Amino acid sequence: MTRTGVTRPDPAAPPGDSPNLRRLRTALALSSTGQWLSVGALTAMAGVLARDDAPLDRAPAIGLVLALLLAPAVLLAPLVPAVGRLDRRTVLVAADLVRLVLLVSVPLVDAQVWTAVAALLVGVAALPWTTVVTTTAPALAGADHAERARTAALRTVFGAAPVAGVLFAVLSLVADAVAGAATRADLVLYVTAAVFLASAIAVVTLGDLPRGADRVPSPLGLLLRNGSAAGLAVLGLALAGGAIVAVAQVEAVTLGAGNPGYGSVLAGLALGAAFGAFEGPRVLAVFSRVRLLGLAVPAGALLLLVLALVHNLVVVVFLAGFFGVAAGIAWSAARSVVPDRIGHLRSVALVGALVAVAVLPPVAAAIGTHRLGDDYAFTGAQAILLAGAVLAALLGFVALRRLDDRRGIPLVPDLVAALRGERYTPPLEEASRPLRPAERGVFVAFEGGEGAGKTTQARLAAIWLRDHGYDVVTTHEPGATKIGMRLRAMLLDRDTTGLSPRAETLLYAADRADHVANVILPAMARGAIVVSDRFVDSSLAYQGYGRKQPVEDIAKLNGWATQGLVPDLTVLLMVQPEAGLRRLPAPADRIESEPAEFHERVRDGFLALAETEPDRYLVLDASRPQSELSRQIQDRIREILPDPVPAAAEDVTSTFPAITD
């Protein structure tokens, strides 16, 4: 939905959903809920079986179980494709039934070592389900909708976490009510086993599932390659979040709240994180995503700092929830900052969490408990939470310093303007004072692949705007200035051979810098509406995704070239590359004549960019009739238009009585 509640049209109709795919997602939801429940159930059991008097002494056993649950995802992921050669349904059912048996066995065997072994095997048995997200769901959706299906499957996996958190808290409360305080985790373990049974049954009812599995990159490999400062911020949050999970049970028991308290903390954290990640793109939509990331991480750290010092479970649950919101927002911002390195971000999060749960609990136990005065006891658990908070804040600030895409623009006014829903406009190079909002025009960019209809729709939008009395400047990239025309000739001439991708990126950025300084900003300074056929997103999609260069670096370069200018609205026209190219007259220019795979990557790149900032984009299926598209574009532009009557004139006219006849 757009901000006004108008349904955002599906960029690629039909959406590619099928009954089999929906059933697969149901099974995935059940299996994921079971996996998240296993985390609570097995750690709770580890705490019970540790049988140490002081809750803090149980922390290492709990940390070990958490680490064993996570370790297979970090260490064994590259083995997943081998599973893809087997019958998919048999493997998924087996993975669920193995986990069922393991969970039922834990209370029956009733031994600490077996709980740890079971945790490791549950982690291993979850791996085949990875192929559902990476391969099966995308294959069932078909090539055109594969990316969408993969995203939906991922959302299903992570969306199951808050459901499992709440279920764990409720089941623990029921167990406590029935069997009294200090209950074991048997009920949760049995219910988790039942959830896996339900998942196995759901898989059996599925139709044919395609075989095969994509290569699953090793998280460790992705961690070391592909580094990014955004990863540092994510690492800070993963360490901090891991610290919360690692000592949540110990804290809950110390505060006398047992497993229901533990479940409430997990549920609060998971609900907050899901909310933050989901709503993230809408939070301060006009604010720089880098700055949002740089602020969300220290905000989470501050919440953790308070959480570490409070001795009240209700407050702890709320703080864990708000920490989750900050972490979720930071995650969504990090994805927008480096949309081409999401795999790297996931690896950082996974490995950071693994390190936190493996290392921090023994440290907490070693620190022990120290009385500060008569009433306040300071524990090792609090110490590691504080350390996690400080580390997260530091890493967040480092990321902000390294990545800031609005350097030179003061943070506070930028944030204040964003809170008012406005984008802070920096002083123009030519002008000696900043633009006031009333003086600032509106900037609309049209983006998309070759022959998508950008020029057509930009022209129609400009005609419509002029009809309504607006001062409109239509422009395009590359080549809107004298220098730009020469750059365009160099860039698009097929005689230009051997141009390196970096040089190409710099030439497009040079054209853009000239365009912004000499055409766009002066027009905006006089309050005009600027409609541009292509802008920064074209460089991100073509030179970033198409030429496989780091999108983050290109974004930074262009942030500087454009003096931080971002369109108020980007209309993204989506068309199948071969259909778009067919619309264009021959001969093809240097970029148009790139191979089909290049144009496919560009298309995916545009979609990925739009997904990270949905409020700024209007994504349209460009195969629809021009008039329909143009109506939808008008509806969306209408939302961001200033009043065509200048404020000064309105002051005068509004004093006249209205004439109604």
Ligand SMILES: Nc1ncnc2c1ncn2[C@@H]1O[C@H](COP(=O)(O)OP(=O)(O)OP(=O)(O)O)[C@@H](O)[C@H]1O
């Ligand atoms: N919705 C549409 N359906 C069918 N044809 C269209 C549509 N929109 C534009 N066209 C036609 O496709 C051709 C290319 O359109 P246009 O020049 O607007 O695309 P473009 O995206 O600006 O192309 P380029 O990649 O060269 O910048 C034109 O002949 C135009 O009339």
Ligand SMILES: Cc1cn([C@H]2C[C@H](O)[C@@H](COP(=O)(O)O)O2)c(=O)[nH]c1=O
């Ligand atoms: C701005 C910009 C453009 N391109 C490519 C995309 C097109 O192939 C041409 C421009 O041609 P058009 O007919 O005027 O659309 O240049 C690019 O690769 N990177 C950019 O930043």
